[in-house]
Amino acid sequence: MTIEITAAMRADVRRFAEIGTPYAVIARIMGMSATTLKRRCRAELDAGVEVANARIALTLFETAMNGNTTALLWWEKTRAGRREGAAADPHGIGSRTVETITPDMSAREAAERYREELG
Secondary structure, eight states: OOOOHHHHHHHHHHHHHHOOOOHHHHHHHTTTTTTHHHHHSHHHHHHHHHHHHHHHHHHHHHHHHTTTTHHHHHHHHTTTTOOTTSSTTTTOOOHHHHHHOOOOOOOHHHHHHHHHOOO
């Protein structure tokens, strides 16, 4: 018996993939095998993961730009490639920022100081 995959089912698959639901669970919910799900809904599975990652990255970026120090530091370490104890960048931006941001600063003050350092 062939399962008819409707537009609504495809939307559900994509949404489940966005929130990280395992493929086997999505397949059970949709009433098909994981193999059938992967074969017939590959685009929705892939798009769901990609959309979720993009949304999270955008939220993280906006949070960092609004002064969240934790988000700023995470971005620097994972997206900008900077590491604590690593060789200083050629312009010395990273080392100056570390020296001018202190633990007693508010997140907003630290973000402003950081932006000043970047010019």
